Amino acid sequence: MFAIKKSDETIVELLASALRRDIAFGALLPDQKLKIEELRKRYGGSNHSMRETLRILSTEGLVEATAQRGFRVTSATEDDLRDILLVRIEIERVALARAIAAGDVTWEGRVIAAHHALRKAEDAVAEAPDDLTALEWDEACRAFSHALIEACDSPRLIDLHGKLFDQSRRFRLAQLRENTLDWKARRVRQQALVEAVLAKDTTEASSLLQEDIQAELKTNDP
Amino acid sequence: MFAIKKSDETIVELLASALRRDIAFGALLPDQKLKIEELRKRYGGSNHSMRETLRILSTEGLVEATAQRGFRVTSATEDDLRDILLVRIEIERVALARAIAAGDVTWEGRVIAAHHALRKAEDAVAEAPDDLTALEWDEACRAFSHALIEACDSPRLIDLHGKLFDQSRRFRLAQLRENTLDWKARRVRQQALVEAVLAKDTTEASSLLQEDIQAELKTNDP
């Protein structure tokens, strides 16, 4: 419409990014009806581009499509989070085990680098949790998590990991806003995880990984 | 256009079914370029409907989309099959373990029923492997596999299972055409699997399940 199309990104991809962001931050709420016309007014694009965008987001599990009844933001109950994390744990455990078995020294380097970046990002967000730093923090989490498993030699495991991670983003950012994260514990855990990975201690790494993922659930402690 | 729209299926869904079928049977070959215009001539629908259909199929992993370069049928090398089966094994094992733990007697009933239907379907296809029976056989496999895990109480595991199963369909049907299936072994294995499930013997069931999935790989024995 009026936005300058830089690089080779397609309109639909731009729309998808915008919607993803707004879903992650809760500007578009869970279960909210997504009417094509309204979205067009807000984000631009033609009706088809918008429909296609919504199809893509439904691929990613952020939006749900019902025949003849349009689209809505995927609901986000605690059960949903539990389910996502359950699958994440299984996928990431398998992938991590394979990565440890197959990964070479350059992979180890990428893990260390991602861990380093994550620590910086956690420091930054713990101090000033504005939206931008929050996004950068989440991106660092994603990069670290991705680095851990990227040597697993299974495109589908990697792809799944990414999708599941993105699905849990909303919850993670909410947790950040509510300030229920234990930064100290995270740091210790992640440090131990990296050490276990470098020591090729699969069982230890696996259980630390599970702990780290499970920690995303403890939003309300009694 | 001229096709009668029965029930509440949407055009895009009809197109998607047709394309799914043709991909499964190899009428649309792996890596084949999918040009919108050509597809429209063959299947009908407008350019937008066709694009949306292709987006949906790319959701399901049957088609791949590349920005500015359109769509093509997902490639189907032996590595792809291996990768799909690897993930299937992990997902189904977890789901089956959970189903055994959580399933009640009505679930057991559904497993037995699905197993019974599968046996019939295997008999039928072993005798007369035409396209229709082949599809019915595959559908019975899917129903059986689905029944085994449906009590796992995780919508995402169930959803993933379905997608992965559909992705491996092409390979399964090819295996059927090439007649490299060991019907006897399948029957014994499936029988044992059901018995293990009913006996709530998770480890035994798990390893039989793995075997059964792995068997989809043995296309060319040396």
Place this chain on the structure above:
DNA sequence: TTTTTCATAAATATCCAACATTTTTGATCT
């Protein structure tokens, strides 16, 4: 002959405007 360059053709991505169909809404009647 091989490679490069460039115009041309093909295909993708997008938009607008309209129409058919389905779902939702709201007013009316019992």
Place this chain on the structure above:
DNA sequence: AGATCAAAAATGTTGGATATTTATGAAAAA
């Protein structure tokens, strides 16, 4: 209050048109 049904809204679909990008193939250069 509950059922009925017409009007309004939203979805799904289409045709045609137009940028923009990618692929193609022929002429020019090395």
